[in-house]
Each structure stands twice: as C-alpha cells, then as structure tokens.
Amino acid sequence: MHCTEQISHDEYQKTADWLMSQTKHRPQVAIICGSGLGMLADTLKCQDSFAYSDIPGFPQSTVQGHAGRLVFGELKGKTCVCMQGRFHMYEGHSLCKTTFPVRVFKLMGVETLIVTNAAGSLADGLRPGDIMIIKDHVNFPGLVGLNPLCGPNDDKFGPRFPAMSGCYDKALCCLAMEIAKQQGVTSFVQEGVYAMVGGPNFESIAEARLLHRLGVDAVGMSTAPEVVVATHCGLRVFGLSLITNKVVKSYDDPDSVNHDGVLEVGRLRSHSVQQLVTELISRIEINNNTNNAV
Ligand SMILES: O=P(O)(O)O[C@@H]1C[C@H](O)[C@@H](CO)O1
Numbered sequence: 424m425h426c427t428e429q430i431s432h433d434e435y436q437k438t439a440d441w442l443m444s445q446t447k448h449r450p451q452v453a454i455i456c457g458s459g460l461g462m463l464a465d466t467l468k469c470q471d472s473f474a475y476s477d478i479p480g481f482p483q484s485t486v487q488g489h490a491g492r493l494v495f496g497e498l499k500g501k502t503c504v505c506m507q508g509r510f511h512m513y514e515g516h517s518l519c520k521t522t523f524p525v526r527v528f529k530l531m532g533v534e535t536l537i538v539t540n541a542a543g544s545l546a547d548g549l550r551p552g553d554i555m556i557i558k559d560h561v562n563f564p565g566l567v568g569l570n571p572l573c574g575p576n577d578d579k580f581g582p583r584f585p586a587m588s589g590c591y592d593k594a595l596c597c598l599a600m601e602i603a604k605q606q607g608v609t610s611f612v613q614e615g616v617y618a619m620v621g622g623p624n625f626e627s628i629a630e631a632r633l634l635h636r637l638g639v640d641a642v643g644m645s646t647a648p649e650v651v652v653a654t655h656c657g658l659r660v661f662g663l664s665l666i667t668n669k670v671v672k673s674y675d676d677p678d679s680v681n682h683d684g685v686l687e688v689g690r691l692r693s694h695s696v697q698q699l700v701t702e703l704i705s706r707i708e709i710n711n712n713t714n715n716a717v
C-alpha cells in the first residue's frame with residue numbers, strides 16, 4: 424500500500440489552488456501540531472479555518488487529540504498555516520497521504536516547516552514534561568522501504584536521492600536553545616534524537632531496550648516522513664518533541680503508558696511549548712524565499 428499509491432503534481436496543485444482561493448493568507452511558515460499540541464493554532468490572529476473534510480484531496484484525522492482543522496493566520500508579523508491534527512501511518516493512510524499537506528504548503532509558498540510531536544523518552548535525562556529539540560531522526564519505517572518518496576520521483580519537488588544529513592536546520596536549533604535560555608526554561612529543554620516507529624502499539628520492553636542501545640533519545644509514531652518530504656522539496660525544518668512519558672525499560676517497572684496520559688502532558692506543557700514556538704517564529708527572517716534566523 425505504502426509504495427504503490429502515487430499522487431500527481433496536479434493533485435497537490437489543485438488543493439493548493441483551492442486553499443488559496445478560500446483565504447487571502449499566503450503562509451511563510453507551516454506548523455504541524457502533535458498529539459495534544461493543537462493549541463499552537465490558538466494564538467494565530469485573523470484566522471481562516473477549514474475542516475479537513477472540506478478541503479479537496481485532504482485525508483481525515485482519526486486520532487483523539489487531533490482536531491482535523493487547518494488554520495491560517497498571523498503570528499508576530501509572519502503568516503502561518505497550522506495543522507491541528509496530523510496523519511499517521513498506523514491510521515491506514517499511505518505515506519504519500521500522511522505527507523500530502525507538506526507538498527501543498529510548498530506550493531503555497533511556505534518556506535519553513537515546524538513539526539511537533541508527543542514522544543516517549545528513552546534517554547535517562549529526559550523526563551515527562553521536557554521539550555526535546557530534534558537534532559536528527561531515525562526513520563525506522565524508511566529504513567525498510569516505507570518511505571513517502573518511494574515510487575517515481577517528482578523532479579518538480581526535488582531530487583531522486585535527497586540528502587538527509589542536514590534535515591533539521593542547525594541555525595533554528597541554536598536559535599531555539601538561545602530562546603529557551605532567555606525564557607529561563609533550560610532546565611526542561613534539551614536536544615536529542617527522535618525515532619519514528621510504525622505504532623499504533625507502544626513499545627515492548629525488549630523494543631525499548633533496543634532503541635535505547637541504538638542511541639535513540641525519544642520515540643514516537645510520526646514526523647520523520649513529513650521531514651523527509653519537506654527536506655526533499657527544500658523546506659527549512661525545525662522539530663520538537665514534547666516528552667509525555669518515560670518508555671518502560673525494566674520488567675520490574677509497573678508503569679504503563681496510555682494515550683490519555685500523553686494528551687494530559689500536552690495540556691500541562693502547552694503554555695511553554697507555545698511560548699517557545701511563538702518566539703522562534705517571530706525571529707525567523709523571511710527573505711525572498713530564503714529564511715535566515717538571526
Ligand atoms: O502525532 P504525534 O506523533 O504527536 O502522536 C503521538 C504518537 C501517537 O499518535 C500518539 C500516542 O499517544 O501520540
């Protein structure tokens with residue numbers, strides 16, 4: 424299913440054209456909200472909002488904590504588009520569908536993509552409530568060929584063999600750390616490596632131990648395909664994980680993760696995540712299709 428479905432350039436363009444006919448906003452920054460992080464859209468001013476079910480070509484959100492709405496608006500002098508709800512492979516979407524909005528954003532003129540997610544921590548120094556700035560990822564489905572770029576390459580978006588070595592923009596990571604210092608929140612903001620697994624089940628203890636030994640700091644069920652597609656088409660990417668739980672690594676640990684707990688940590692930390700992302704957006708410079716963080 425994942426490698427056979429193809430979406431034509433025209434289909435992406437049709438959705439982009441429809442959205443541009445419905446809103447006057449011309450977004451420079453796109454934000455994908457992770458589980459429980461949909462409140463990131465609430466700060467946008469002069470909002471135009473569309474249910475995914477009304478947008479031609481858009482998939483539908485099926486997960487609790489993912490409202491299924493696309494919100495356009497202004498934030499600190501930047502025009503933004505915010506996905507309140509993303510698409511996951513485990514929902515049964517093909518990978519091209521899970522990443523469909525990213526290419527639509529590119530066609531609408533977006534230059535920077537901010538991805539957020541909820542994730543479980545494997546690193547001992549990462550606690551629930553911490554914010555992990557993603558410096559790199561391990562795309563486990565991608566490593567075995569479940570990659571949204573499989574199939575004929577669309578040269579209009581990017582090259583056949585894109586590099587992923589710089590997929591999380593270093594300058595934006597540094598800027599986010601600097602902002603965390605200024606906001607006095609460095610006690611719960613740090614950098615790390617995110618790994619995507621397919622889900623929907625959480626990890627077994629043996630899987631958790633394996634991921635830990637591989638050097639993964641946090642694990643989740645999304646983000647990597649979006650970042651691969653965004654990097655392929657030349658978007659600048661910043662990512663953060665909100666650590667919502669510790670991944671159980673010991674057979675003696677009676678703890679157990681569940682989705683309600685994940686959403687609850689999102690609610691508790693929403694203010695800090697919002698402040699960090701808002702300040703980051705305000706300090707991204709947009710210059711004729713080339714963004715430079717100061
Ligand atoms: O969309 P994200 O990656 O934030 O969602 C995470 C992974 C699962 O969808 C869900 C598990 O609670 O949260």
Ligand SMILES: Nc1nc2[nH]cnc2c(=O)[nH]1
Nearest residue numbers: 541542543642643644670
């Ligand atoms: N795979 C995975 N995804 C998550 N999303 C939030 N917490 C977790 C977790 O512990 N494991």
